[in-house]
C-alpha cells in the first residue's frame with residue numbers, strides 16, 4: 125500500500141481518483157497481508173538461499189515437496205533434506221511497522237523425521253539484510269516456533285529482541301511432537317498483549333511486561349528496608365512446658381538379643397564366656413527433644429515492602445518493530461525432514477485463522493490417513509526383514525535403531541513413573 129501511495133502522481137485528477145479507488149480496493153482485499161507464501165510456482169524468485177556455511181560444505185539443500193505423507197500432494201512446501209546441515213533461507217517484503225497495529229506471524233511446520241533434537245522456528249528480521257549472508261549471526265527481531273531436544277525441551281520459542289538483546293519468553297509453551305503438520309501463530313497487539321496459538325487454539329497469552337524481561341521490573345523490593353529486630357519468623361518453637369521424662373537417658377541404645385541362645389558346642393574354657401549378641405533397643409528413641417508447638421508470637425515470613433523501581437522507564441512502543449522487512453528460516457538440523465509451509469505476516473488474526481483452516485484444517489484428516497498408511501507400510505517392511513540376519517543392510521539397521529530407541533523410551537518412562545511413585549512413598553512416610 126505504501127508503494128501505491130508513493131506511485132500516485134499528483135497531476136491528473138481522473139487518474140488520481142482512479143488510483144485512490146484502486147488503492148482502497150487493494151487495502152480491503154488484502155486485509156493487511158504483509159507477506160503470504162504458500163510455496164506455489166515462482167516461490168524460488170521470492171526466497172533467497174543463503175551462502176552461509178557453503179564454504180564448509182555444511183549448507184543443507186531444501187527439497188520442494190509435499191513430503192512423504194500429506195493431505196494434498198499438490199500442496200508443496202520446503203523441507204530440509206540433508207542430515208547434519210545448516211539451513212538459511214529468507215524472503216523480503218515491503219518494510220512494515222506494527223505501530224498501532226496487530227502483528228500476526230504464522231506458519232505451518234511438519235517434522236516428518238520423528239525429530240529428537242532440532243528446531244522448527246522462523247524469524248522476522250528488520251532493516252537491511254544481505255540475504256546471501258543470512259545466518260546464525262544475523263540479528264533478528266522475533267524468533268518464533270517449536271523447538272525439540274530430548275526429554276527436557278519440547279517448547280514453542282518466542283524470542284523478542286529489544287534494545288539489541290534477545291529475550292526468551294518466561295512462560296512454558298508446549299509444542300506438538302508428532303510427525304504431522306501443525307500451525308504456529310504469534311499475535312502481538314498494540315496494548316502489548318500477545319497470544320500464542322497452535323492449530324488455532326490459544327496455548328499461552330499475557331503481556332510483554334510480565335512474560336519477558338524486556339524492561340526492568342516496575343516494582344522492586346525496597347533495598348533500604350530491614351527486618352525489624354523483634355520480628356519473630358519462627359513458626360514452631362520447642363514447647364517450654366515439655367520436660368524430659370525421668371530416666372530417659374538411662375535407656376540403652378542396644379540390648380542383648382533375648383532370643384539368642386548359647387550354642388550347644390560352646391566351650392567356655394576354649395571360647396571364653398558366652399555373651400548374647402546385641403540388637404537395637406526398641407525402647408530407645410534417640411536423644412530427647414522437647415515437643416514442637418506453634419509459636420504464639422509468629423508474625424509470618426518477613427517481606428521487604430515493594431517500591432517503584434527508579435530504573436523503570438515505561439516504553440509505550442514496547443511492542444513496536446518499526447522496520448520489519450524479512451522472514452527467514454535459520455536452523456541446524458541433526459536429522460532433516462522439517463517441512464515449512466503457509467508463511468504469513470499480517471495484521472489480522474481473523475485472516476490468519478481462516479488461512480490456517482483452509483490449509484492445515486482442510487488437509488489434516490487426509491494427512492493423518494496418509495501418515496497411518498505410511499506407518500503401516502513401514503511396519504510391514506520391518507517385520508518382513510525381521511533380524512534373522514545380523515549383517516543387515518543399512519536400511520534395516522536404521523529400523524533396528526528405531527526399535528531400540530523406542531524400547532529406551534519405554535524404560536525411561538517407566539523409571540520416571542517409578543521415581544514419582546517413590547516420591548509419593550516418601551510423602552506418605554512423613555505424614
Ligand SMILES: *[C@@H]1O[C@H](CO)[C@@H](O)[C@H](O)[C@H]1NC(C)=O
Pocket residue numbers: 187188189190191192205
Ligand atoms: C524430496 O522429497 C520427496 C518426498 O518425500 C522424496 O521422495 C525425495 O527423495 C526428496 N528428495 C531429496 C533430494 O531429499
Ligand SMILES: *[C@@H]1O[C@H](CO)[C@@H](O)[C@H](O)[C@H]1NC(C)=O
Pocket residue numbers: 287338339
Ligand atoms: C538499552 O541498552 C543500553 C546498553 O545496553 C542501556 O544502556 C540502556 O539503558 C538500554 N535501554 C533500555 C530502554 O532498556
Ligand SMILES: *[C@@H]1O[C@H](CO)[C@@H](O)[C@H](O)[C@H]1NC(C)=O
Pocket residue numbers: 238240522525526527529
Ligand atoms: C536412535 O538413537 C540413536 C542414538 O541416539 C540415533 O543416532 C538414531 O538416529 C536414533 N534412531 C531413530 C530412528 O530415532
